[in-house]
Amino acid sequence: MTTKGKSKDKEFEVGEIVSKSEQFLEKNQKNIIYGIIGLIVIVGAILGIRHGYLAPREKKASAAMFRGQQYFAIDSFALALNGNGLDYTGFESIIDEYGSTKAGNLAKGYAGVCYFKLGDNEKALKMLKSFNGNDHMIAPALTGLIGDCYVNTGNIKEAAGYFEKAAKAADNEVVSPVFLKKAGLAYEHLNQYQDAVKAYSTIKEKYHNSMEASDIDRFITRASELAKK
Numbered sequence: 001m002t003t004k005g006k007s008k009d010k011e012f013e014v015g016e017i018v019s020k021s022e023q024f025l026e027k028n029q030k031n032i033i034y035g036i037i038g039l040i041v042i043v044g045a046i047l048g049i050r051h052g053y054l055a056p057r058e059k060k061a062s063a064a065m066f067r068g069q070q071y072f073a074i075d076s077f078a079l080a081l082n083g084n085g086l087d088y089t090g091f092e093s094i095i096d097e098y099g100s101t102k103a104g105n106l107a108k109g110y111a112g113v114c115y116f117k118l119g120d121n122e123k124a125l126k127m128l129k130s131f132n133g134n135d136h137m138i139a140p141a142l143t144g145l146i147g148d149c150y151v152n153t154g155n156i157k158e159a160a161g162y163f164e165k166a167a168k169a170a171d172n173e174v175v176s177p178v179f180l181k182k183a184g185l186a187y188e189h190l191n192q193y194q195d196a197v198k199a200y201s202t203i204k205e206k207y208h209n210s211m212e213a214s215d216i217d218r219f220i221t222r223a224s225e226l227a228k229k
Contacts, residue, residue, distance in 0.1 A: 061103035077114040121149040140170035144179045160186035177212035193227035
């Protein structure tokens, strides 16, 4: 393959990495929203029982987020972030006022996605890295989104690490194969073909029922052939 050909392939690979992220967000956005809302309710209940003195503050933060969640659901990301100038102040304001609460922490996750969708990767990185979660769906998805931000800023090596981290943290057939495939594409872009084969093979062996596994042999074969050159 010529140098020019390889360059075109790599441009396609990076585009595909970002494309996979967009598809994942579009496909799973409502599930993520409902998951976050569910977490707010659960967290609020736990805090009400264990730490009564924090419950009023948590309740206010959750109430403040409701309109933002509605804007987020209809892709009005700027309004979700900055408020409408009337009855909603925005995720940024909620983070400033209630950042120490669980709802405030979730607002950081929302804000990170909003900034990513608006094309501000630096602010998205800041918000996503400040989010603190350990569930097997939302937290890994946001970790993987950090990888997408790094792809957009040209730091493919850093991106690959976050894709791997997201896949490992999720350890399920919904999230993990998506980010393992993105990790494989990133490794191919870096000419780390053995690492790419490993990522693709994990999809085939561990998440064989996933959508990503349906054509993964093609990716394994391509990376394996390139590794021999």
